[in-house]
Amino acid sequence: METKDMMLTSMLTMDERENEGEREKEREEVGGEAEGTQQEHSRPMLADGLAERGPKSLISGSGQQVSNGFTTSTPQSPREGPGSAAFSGGTSSVPGGGTGSSVPLGGLRTLVVQQTSLERPRETWSKKMDFLLSVIGYAVDLGNVWRFPYICYQNGGGAFLLPYLLMAVFGGVPLFYMELALGQFHRSGCISIWKHICPIFKGIGFAICIIALYISFYYNTIMAWALYYLLSSFQPTLPWTTCTNSWNTANCNRYMSTDHNVSWSNSSTSPAEEFYTRQVLQVHLSPGLHQLGSVSWQLALCLLFIFTIIYFSIWKGVKTSGKVVWVTATFPYLVLLVLLIRGATLPGAWRGVVFYLKPDWEKLLSTTVWIDAAAQIFFSLGPGFGVLLAFASYNPFHNNCYKDALITSSVNCLTSFLSGFVIFTVLGYIAEMRHLDVDAVAKDAGPSLLFIVYAEAIANMPGATFFAIIFFLMIIMLGLDSTFAGLEGVITAMLDEFPHVLSKRREQFVLGLVCVCYLGALSTLTYGGAFVVKLFEEYATGPAVITVVLLEVIAVSWFYGTNRFCNDIQLMLGFYPGLFWRVCWVAICPCFLLFIVISFLAFPPEVKLFQYHFPPWTTVLGYCIGVSSFICVPAYMVYHLLNAKGTFKQRLLKSITPEPSGEQHRDFIVTNAV
Numbered sequence: 001m002e003t004k005d006m007m008l009t010s011m012l013t014m015d016e017r018e019n020e021g022e023r024e025k026e027r028e029e030v031g032g033e034a035e036g037t038q039q040e041h042s043r044p045m046l047a048d049g050l051a052e053r054g055p056k057s058l059i060s061g062s063g064q065q066v067s068n069g070f071t072t073s074t075p076q077s078p079r080e081g082p083g084s085a086a087f088s089g090g091t092s093s094v095p096g097g098g099t100g101s102s103v104p105l106g107g108l109r110t111l112v113v114q115q116t117s118l119e120r121p122r123e124t125w126s127k128k129m130d131f132l133l134s135v136i137g138y139a140v141d142l143g144n145v146w147r148f149p150y151i152c153y154q155n156g157g158g159a160f161l162l163p164y165l166l167m168a169v170f171g172g173v174p175l176f177y178m179e180l181a182l183g184q185f186h187r188s189g190c191i192s193i194w195k196h197i198c199p200i201f202k203g204i205g206f207a208i209c210i211i212a213l214y215i216s217f218y219y220n221t222i223m224a225w226a227l228y229y230l231l232s233s234f235q236p237t238l239p240w241t242t243c244t245n246s247w248n249t250a251n252c253n254r255y256m257s258t259d260h261n262v263s264w265s266n267s268s269t270s271p272a273e274e275f276y277t278r279q280v281l282q283v284h285l286s287p288g289l290h291q292l293g294s295v296s297w298q299l300a301l302c303l304l305f306i307f308t309i310i311y312f313s314i315w316k317g318v319k320t321s322g323k324v325v326w327v328t329a330t331f332p333y334l335v336l337l338v339l340l341i342r343g344a345t346l347p348g349a350w351r352g353v354v355f356y357l358k359p360d361w362e363k364l365l366s367t368t369v370w371i372d373a374a375a376q377i378f379f380s381l382g383p384g385f386g387v388l389l390a391f392a393s394y395n396p397f398h399n400n401c402y403k404d405a406l407i408t409s410s411v412n413c414l415t416s417f418l419s420g421f422v423i424f425t426v427l428g429y430i431a432e433m434r435h436l437d438v439d440a441v442a443k444d445a446g447p448s449l450l451f452i453v454y455a456e457a458i459a460n461m462p463g464a465t466f467f468a469i470i471f472f473l474m475i476i477m478l479g480l481d482s483t484f485a486g487l488e489g490v491i492t493a494m495l496d497e498f499p500h501v502l503s504k505r506r507e508q509f510v511l512g513l514v515c516v517c518y519l520g521a522l523s524t525l526t527y528g529g530a531f532v533v534k535l536f537e538e539y540a541t542g543p544a545v546i547t548v549v550l551l552e553v554i555a556v557s558w559f560y561g562t563n564r565f566c567n568d569i570q571l572m573l574g575f576y577p578g579l580f581w582r583v584c585w586v587a588i589c590p591c592f593l594l595f596i597v598i599s600f601l602a603f604p605p606e607v608k609l610f611q612y613h614f615p616p617w618t619t620v621l622g623y624c625i626g627v628s629s630f631i632c633v634p635a636y637m638v639y640h641l642l643n644a645k646g647t648f649k650q651r652l653l654k655s656i657t658p659e660p661s662g663e664q665h666r667d668f669i670v671t672n673a674v
Helices: 020-040 128-139 142-154 157-186 192-196 203-232 271-280 297-314 318-328 331-344 349-357 361-365 367-381 387-393 401-434 447-459 464-497 506-520 529-540 542-573 579-602 616-630 632-643 648-655
Strands: 006-009 063-065 071-073 091-093 102-104 109-116 666-673
Touching: 128 318, 128 387, 128 401, 128 464, 142 157, 142 349, 142 367, 142 401, 142 447, 142 464, 157 192, 157 349, 157 361, 157 367, 157 387, 157 401, 157 542, 157 579, 192 203, 192 464, 203 271, 203 297, 203 447, 203 464, 203 506, 203 529, 203 542, 203 616, 203 632, 271 447, 297 318, 297 464, 297 506, 318 331, 318 464, 331 401, 331 464, 349 401, 361 367, 367 401, 367 542, 367 579, 387 464, 401 447, 401 542, 447 464, 464 506, 529 542, 529 616, 542 579, 542 616, 616 632, 632 648
Parallel strands: none
Antiparallel strands: 006 109, 063 071, 091 102, 109 666
């Protein structure tokens, strides 16, 4: 991206431009740099003042309508291009042709000079695939592997795919497309972008950053658990296959088809469950959230290693993280394919697949099914976390983000569907070995599905060590690229908001951010850390981010304006979004998000982990953590209105009027000349 020192747009009379040589020299000096910059991301500038924002078309009469409210006169001849003189007011043609053939009919001419300071060019992706893999790696995370299969069979099996697809088409994908387009057009992170959309909503950006920090406090802990499993897998006999270890209890029982003379009771536990709860988590040493206990030094070292990888993957920006995702985003698909083939060859696999896909159409009459479908597609695609804005801001201005949105969201949904086969072929195998129904072994959800049920199934396969290593390596990879993305959203937002302070200190800032995330995660590494992870997952992030995205859609569609947003897309991509997308942004998406928020408030989840029921005071604590991020939105609104100048009406009008996009530090000097 080229950087311009000065772009001069002037209206001069015929008498002032008699010499053709001077005119050509002026074009060379001013037009050259402006032309290159306009191709990147600058919008055509003002010729004769602000104009009414027109309808769909960018071209209306002799002026060009752009997002920031400025118009440019249509070039009077092919020789007149960016950086050349733009005329306002009435003109008449005289013989002679060329740009000198336009003569003013009278009145004052307005000279508008835009002066922009020299800034460092914005970083861009090395390759288009770096961007696509980064977005796919962000969207495809651990939830695709453990959350979707569980929610699918719980809500009617194959029948659940209908509400899931409807929610994706009318809610998830439009939001996904909107964020990619916003980030690419305004080339800003989730904080500074709001001055170009609706300044009073800038608090949304700060709320997003706080939510991203909360997620980093617990999400990376799950990868630390997986790393513990990975390191424990490098031995001939996996430690979660026997009941003779120091952490096992008298209730431990191996219960597979090869284990004869084993009586299984309601109080019995599997060796995989005891390894997870008593050795990895050591949750039996904590009575609950009121007494978390000490920090597990093994998990602390595992998490330190995870954050070290994260730091050296993102410290230099998207140039380095874009290369790392070639491994972290593709390796899970290779492992999923291997596990699918292996699972399909296991005895009883077909039982799991039938249980997974058998439709129960009556469940579609339940509101819970539609709520789960909406929540699943929203958290799977991940709009509202600032990541899509950040990633798209490093794209070329004319990149086809519409196509990117369709490709990456489709890959995400198909991955969730594929993961269901990987999980349920193994659940069918366990049911066959234990002579039970599939629903009896598919009762676990969340991390327990991976670390207990699937780990136990792997342990009883031939070549258990190999499959355990690649499986837990896949879990780590799925988590890493999502963490890269989440932290990059925060880093981009802060660097764009405070460029003079942080732009040359990215490495130090990233190091400080990673240290804050590690210290914040220490509570999840205690003996009761699993309870903290559950609390954050249920209350601290979900409701807050949905509410934030609801406000984001309202700000873009109703305050910034759908017509203006669509004009931006047309200027960027060359085509105007269709009626379907406009209706989704204005009405369907807000209703979609409001539906999720209301359903959460009306039917709060009953939080339970293992045998521990979360007491009522933890619900209050969870809501307080969630509100602590969302409070940034109204707080900044009050701050913005108090610091603005003028009457209350003038302050309010200014607070909802977007600033022109483009380069920062822009000064306009307007003069009148005869």
